[in-house]
Every structure is written in C-alpha cells, then in structure tokens.
Amino acid sequence: MRVGLLLSAAVAVVAATVLVGGVLVKVVTDQEAVQAQGVMNLSCDAAIGPTRPGDAVTASTQANGLTGEQRQTVSLIVSVGKQRSLSPRAWQVAIQAGMTESGLRNLNHGDADSLGIFQMRPSMGWGSVAQLQDPVYEINKFYDVLLAVPGWDQQRPGTSAQAVERSAFPDRYHRWEQMAAYLVENVGQVTNVTGCGQSVGLALPGNPAAAGAIQFALAQLGKPYLWGGTGPNSFDCSGLMLRAYQAGGITLDRVAADQYKDGAMLPVRAAQAGDLLFWAYDPANPVTIHHVAMYLGNGKMVEAQQDGVPVHVRPVSFDESELVPQAVRPGV
Secondary structure (H helix, E strand, O other): OHHHHHHHHHHHHHHHHHHHHHHHHHHHHHHHHHHHHOOEEOOHHHHOOOOOOOOHHHHHHHHHOOOHHHHHHHHHHHHHHHHOOOOHHHHHHHHHHHHHHHOOOOOOOOOOOOEOOOOEOHHHOOOOOOHHHOHHHHHHHHHHHHHOOOOHHHOOHHHHHHHHHOOOOHHHHHHHHHHHHHHHHHOOOOOOOOOOOOOOOOEEOOOOOHHHHHHHHHHOOOOOEOOOOEOOOOEOHHHHHHHHHHHOOOOOOOOHHHHOOOEEEEEHHHOOOOOEEEEEOOOOOHHHEEEEEEEEEOOEEEEOOEOOEOOEEEEOOOOOOOEOOEEEEEOO
16 A cells, blocks of 8 residues: 555656646747747637627628718727727627617717717716717716626627616617627727637737746645645645746735736636636626636646645636636736
8 A cells, every 4th residue: 555655656746747847848938939929819709708790791781881970989989999998899899889879879869868879867977968968978988887897898798788778678789799890890990800810909928927937836736725825835825826926026916816917817718828717706706706726738727725635736627617717817
C-alpha cells in the first residue's frame, strides 16, 4: 500500500511538471505572437453579445426603407455610443428600442406623457419635457439605464431593450433585431456583427504577466486551503490569484468579486491561459461571485477550492453551473 502511494505521488509530480512546462511554453509562445502582431482578436460575442441575424435580405430591405430622419437618429445613436466607448451591442439595443417605441423619430407626443425617440415619461423621472425632446439627452439617458441592467450584453438585444423600456408587450422589440444588426454593421462600420469575425475596436491585448502568474499558482499545488489565506503556506481562492498575479507583476484586489473588475472582460469560452474564471450564485449578477480560479488552457484550471481540498488542477467545463459567462484578463 505504501509503495502504491509513493508511486501515485511520483506520477502526480511528473504530471504536474509536464503540465507546468506545457502551459508555460504555450503562454510564452502566445505572448510572443501577440507582441509581434500588437493585438489579439477578441471573439465578437464579448463586445456585442448573441444575436439572431435572420434573413439578410429582409434586414437590408427594412434598413433601406428608413427615412432621412430615421437614419439620422440611427447615426446619432451610434455616434453617442462611440463617444462613450460603448460596444456595438449597446447601439443595437438602442436602435431596436427606438424603432419599436417611435419608429426612430423624436416625437413630441405619445401614450400619456411619453415623449421622444424612446417614449420616455417626465412623470416617471426620465427628465424634463425639454430634455426629452433633446435627442442627445434621450440617447445618453437610454444608455445610462441600459448599463445598469445586469447582464444586458449577454442576452438578446430585444430582451435588454425591454429591461429599459418595461413595456407591457415585451416580445415586440425582437422584431427589429435583423435590421438593427444590419445598421450597426453599415452605419457603425462594424464587421460581422452577428458572427465572430474581427470588428472595429474589438481587439484585446495579450497579458504579459500570465506566464509568471501560472508558474506561481502551479508551484502551490498540494498546499492546504484556508479561508482568508494569502500564503505562503495556505490559500483561499482569491488569495491564490492575488499572490499569483503579484508574482507576475500585477496587483489584484483581495476578494473574488472585486477581482472580477481587475482587467478586461471577454467571453468565458474565449479564455486563454492565465485568465480568471468566476462562479456566482447568480451568474448574471457579479455581486454574487463567490469563487475564482485561473484557466490553464485545454480545459484545465488551477484553484484553491474549499476546506479539506488542497490547491489542485482540475478539468473545467464552460457549461458548469454558476460559471460567470465572462472571464477576466488581469492587467489589460
């Protein structure tokens, strides 16, 4: 029995050594490639989100039928979105909402006291009558409310439009999804809004600290979990990430929910070695994040999981329960 244990331990050490070497070689190679080309393309899903393109002929026909006033409203929605550095996903939501509520016209009337492009109501605190006839104010106000919607960029744009407008007819915003995507591509000059091609302004730099962070994390394999532990002899989940990236030259916040804010977000399915993965009781609400781990690539991750379980490497599925749909690239 003792011999078996010794052999198992030896195999584990060899496996860990192979894993460390393989991961680090790949990370370093990836970083060299990124440095050579300057940037690494980001999957469009992170910046735009899922959409259903439908019939391209129908979309172009609808868009080409817009009046000059309607196209001017679309251009202003895109322009304000770009000025605020919002993703094309936000523009699409606003276009669908505006088309549904007013036909993309700055109306001076509507149901009850509703006004403007998005039929906002002064009596409901959206702004004064004068403000709700000012297209720039209206569009900014729409974006302000949209950005406060949890997970707004991870669902159909019509669903996010409904979350802002709170209509009694929630499904009606989906009608204009095809046309809105077409307008984002053509007015906003975004390539392949419904696919996963390269899009204007949607490039994410590589993470030069990943190799050092991975090397540190894997060197802690076998050390015990301790809630609140930040090393050197024991760690909790965020404590391990804190020290790992500290070794790579990047300072993270202390707890997992705050570490979610410590870098660039990307779709979890596009995660690369060194990126952080998060678990939450409600994956659409970052406030409920309770765990963080480091992705190693090839469906593996390293974590300090819980009491009684030492720091270890395990397989990870992007379909796991409670996995947050965004990964984070620290320092980017």
